[in-house]
């Protein structure tokens with residue numbers, strides 16, 4: 001074992017070893033190291049592990065919204081061939097999925113049902129088809145309870161939660177007075193619907209027990225949190241649980257915390273003494289994992305003739321189950337994106353009996369900027385100022401609430417570069433007046449911002465004398481490119497070609513990583529690898545009898561003071577080091593965020609209201625870009641999520657019982673190939689010395705922030721009318737179309 | 741097979757040129773046969789309802805959603821799955837192009853995209869029109885809009901769409 005080399009980010013790191021090292025791997029658009037496996041079907045996802053004597057579990061859902069179960073009749077189910085048992089545990093089954101980054105169990109106990117589709121039992125059978133069939137025969141009797149299903153009504157009793165990712169409430173100055181004194185104002189309400197992450201891989205767990213405890217092949221984004229959370233749910237010590245999750249078929253927040261299938265599979269497996277594989281159906285994922293909350297957002301802007309904001313208000317109502325503290329922090333970017341002395345940013349939760357709401361890609365910004373960035377557009381129109389110009393006028397040098405500097409901020413630069421690349425000067429300047437045949441043409445833009453975070457993360461690196469290295473951490477790659485960037489960082493700092501680095505992820509046997517969420521994965525886990533490598537470099541410098549700063553490592557050789565030797569000449573055996581990064585004062589002393597700008601061109605059919613997106617340019621600045629190819633893909637994914645939010649994505653809840661009506665991929669409309677044009681994505685050079693030793697900020701969520709608003713602004717530009725109720729489906733646009 | 745159930749008659753399949761015997765429940769979909777009985781887990785399940793394309797395989801050269809068809813119906817067919825298209829050490833041109841253009845992120849939809857694109861390129865070669873084709877007869881020119889339209893049955897929530905189109909276009913343009 002090696003000592004852990006820990007860095008707490010209390011001070012900026014002025015020089016990064018990534019700027020002085022010689023291997024040349026950083027920044028380049030290298031192919032993903034896990035690519036060949038993924039394109040040939042050789043990457044193994046959770047449901048694809050099979051074991052001797054294994055059997056299948058199938059979850060049984062409550063077919064009602066609120067009430068107390070009086071009886072579960074399993075007779076017909078158990079009579080089917082192949083059925084082993086119908087298992088339930090009213091105390092330990094989890095009612096809600098866990099929120100992200102929580103080490104304790106989520107709400108447990110399923111005798112009292114709180115939402116339609118809550119999983120209350122599991123059928124275990126020899127074959128999958130038998131389990132599925134039997135599950136449909138389980139009869140659940142209950143005493144009905146009363147629930148809340150009407151958002152508008154529940155808003156009246158909304159409560160103010162404790163602070164979360166953003167403060168629940170911030171009041172500064174006198175917004176009402178600023179509104180009264182302003183030359184121009186906006187005071188409008190936007191609504192956004194519930195959404196589902198809809199990762200392509202459904203939640204899945206294969207549970208098996210041995211003398212040491214439980215091994216769970218599960219699809220989870222944050223194994224270092226999910227492990228204690230699952231252990232707590234099952235009444236085990238953390239060390240008795242091992243989660244293995246090397247490949248994850250997307251998460252987008254929905255797999256941050258443990259979901260019902262893991263606990264059910266584990267309990268069933270223990271009870272029958274056999275491995276149990278439980279894969280949620282797509283419908284169950286919609287019913288019983290997690291949604292992004294619907295919101296109602298009132299945005300107020302007050303500005304002088306010169307466009308300078310004097311006041312900014314962003315008041316959000318979202319929904320969640322009783323007792324859940326998570327709120328959709330829609331005002332999160334409003335805190336720091338624009339200046340203005342008088343500010344009011346609030347959040348309240350309306351209590352509804354709908355499936356849990358929690359984090360989905362860019363919780364806060366994704367929903368909040370759909371309102372804020374449209375409000376800015378409306379203000380620009382009222383003032384007769386170019387929307388790009390209005391944002392530049394309100395760019396700030398210091399955080400307008402905390403009066404602290406930004407760690408780095410290239411907002412204006414992104415706006416300028418994006419406008420230039422897109423050809424913003426040739427845009428339609430008169431809303432509703434540019435037409436080509438049947439199509440109305442519109443151009444829209446928005447600003448983008450996503451807060452940057454650092455989480456504790458640990459990694460072990462082993463350098464071998466043969467010039468190869470192993471990196472181990474229980475960090476995950478959910479499509480983000482972790483395997484690749486960690487290979488790049490280790491290869492860069494140890495002077496090894498990328499194919500000499502073997503990165504192993506997603507297993508609790510490895511040191512605890514940050515997990516993937518909140519765009520902190522690359523910065524946090526990358527820093528832990530950086531620190532372990534820094535420690536190894538120190539040891540190599542001692543062997544070379546030089547200062548670490550005089551040591552160059554390249555292609556398996558060490559170079560110092562005119563001496564060039566192969567690693568095997570100076571290493572008597574493996575060198576192992578563990579690196580750990582901890583957040584510190586830099587999280588409070590500066591405001592850290594990535595910034596960007598979106599520009600798009602749309603066509604709206606003048607007869608049907610159909611919207612097509614023709615062109616997109618987005619420019620971002622997020623510190624050092626570790627791999628241009630994977631970073632571009634991350635932002636591309638964000639932009640397309642934004643297109644979905646703007647145009648098609650909406651979970652429809654039955655007003656009588658909160659049930660998700662459109663609980664499959666035919667009815668919940670995520671963007672498809674035909675909805676997405678070529679997307680031009682560019683990064684501006686930037687370094688963030690406050691963020692971490694890599695000088696990189698998160699990018700997984702930056703792309704979605706503001707993207708949908710750019711679409712909405714382009715639609716308003718095309719039709720000349722504003723629709724503020726997302727998604728902007730064609731039926732809502734019909735009234736604003738010219739007479740046929 | 742460890743996860744196999746012993747009920748009903750044995751069935752026989754030809755997959756990627758190899759013969760397989762299996763004994764699945766008569767209700768087993770082709771997808772579940774591959775994933776749960778034959779350890780061919782490259783084909784993915786995203787919805788089990790023909791709504792996502794993750795399970796796309798080729799049956800007698802034609803792309804189908806393997807979740808929407810029963811295994812028992814395909815005992816006389818030539819089935820090709822992603823495992824039969826290429827291996828990590830010997831990638832088919834489409835697979836290599838997906839890597840080069842980053843036509844995936846999490847990789848879960850990817851085998852389906854690649855099987856689908858393989859079938860789609862053949863359809864185009866044979867002159868099949870699509871919803872966006874200008875003409876119903878004659879050679880198909882695989883413009884980006886044609887590729888997008890023809891690939892729209894394959895969802896990618898990571899949204900690698902433009903990169904997938906780049907990868908497919910590159911292979912489509914290669915001299916045969």
Ligand code: FES
Nearest residue numbers: 786788790793807
């Ligand atoms: S799994 Fe077959 S189409 Fe989705």
Ligand code: FES
Nearest residue numbers: 845847849896898
């Ligand atoms: S690569 Fe993740 S769904 Fe397509």
